[in-house]
Amino acid sequence: MKAPRIHVAADYAVGDDVVLSEGPAHHVARVLRLAEGASLELFDGVGREARAVITEASRKRVVVCIEAVAAGSGESPLAVHLGQAISKGERMDYAIQKAVELGVAAITPLYTERGDVRLKGERAARKLAHWQAVVVSACEQCGRATLPPVYPPVGLADWLTDRDEALRLVLHPGAAGALEPREAPASVALLIGPEGGLAEAEVEAARGVGFTPLALGPRVLRTETAPVVALSLLQFRFGDL
Known part of the structure; x- marks a missing residue:
């Protein structure tokens, strides 16, 4: 099953922890009901993507660890x-x-x-x-x-x-x-x-x-x-x- 894909505006670096803001955290924890160990695909909105894993998931806080970072590939040349x-x-x-x-x-x-x-x-x-x-x-x-x-x-x-x-x-x-x-x-x-x-x-x-x-x-x-x-x-x- 493909990991959910979420916009998270942050500086991505392998090994870093990223605390999700209120909107993405609510979507991950309360809508998707994902728990620790679940995988996510993140994108920063300015051209980079990251593969991440949830290390903390509660009603008030969601933290992910960045496992890999790459340039996005979905933009048109036009x-x-x-x-x-x-x-x-x-x-x-x-x-x-x-x-x-x-x-x-x-x-x-x-x-x-x-x-x-x-x-x-x-x-x-x-x-x-x-x-x-x-x-x-x-x-x-x-x-x-x-x-x-x-x-x-x-x-x-x-x-x-x-x-x-x-x-x-x-x-x-x-x-x-x-x-x-x-x-x-x-x-x-x-x-x-x-x-x-x-x-x-x-x-x-x-x-x-x-x-x-x-x-x-x-x-x-x-x-x-x-x-x-x-x-x-x-x-x-x-x-x-």
């Missing part, structure tokens, strides 16, 4: 920055989860003209923390050792201003173009709009800073489905699928 229009509830969680599983390098939630979600103050902070937890869970499941950042939500215009990726794509059902053959780019910016789609002015603003409109076939995809299809296509063409 760095995709996903600009995803914010959608409600589980739709956004699904988009983030699947983007992480498909190797995305960074995610920025976006406010767009037709998007109906606006976050402020404490609500925005809670939502960002929730999305970051979705990333952690997805990395635990899919084998990545690096946590792709979820940046604080920004307006589309601000996100477009900062783009310098080698290939920039905006999904647009009315686009005539498909993904053209080319050498694999070092980086990609992928823009996905809300349920009602991006406004024409937003598509033109993206075109103005080097984005190419891209259609994903004759059917209109939901906003949470679009990143799954687009990232799969990009990873198949340029990445590691």
Whole structure:
């Protein structure tokens, strides 16, 4: 049986003891109900993994001993920055989860003209923390050792201003173009709009800073489905699928 895989932000060194923080400790001791002697796989979120064994497990404290350390091997050679229009509830969680599983390098939630979600103050902070937890869970499941950042939500215009990726794509059902053959780019910016789609002015603003409109076939995809299809296509063409 494969050892459970858990994110633990720590400096890993063979032979060191690591005291798990409250969240991972609760998961190990109370959810998984693991005892002393059980094996764990840890990852630090910045590219390293460790094999560990539990040396102490109680309701208040879990300690593991690091047995081996290695570089993570789950990262794609293609760095995709996903600009995803914010959608409600589980739709956004699904988009983030699947983007992480498909190797995305960074995610920025976006406010767009037709998007109906606006976050402020404490609500925005809670939502960002929730999305970051979705990333952690997805990395635990899919084998990545690096946590792709979820940046604080920004307006589309601000996100477009900062783009310098080698290939920039905006999904647009009315686009005539498909993904053209080319050498694999070092980086990609992928823009996905809300349920009602991006406004024409937003598509033109993206075109103005080097984005190419891209259609994903004759059917209109939901906003949470679009990143799954687009990232799969990009990873198949340029990445590691």
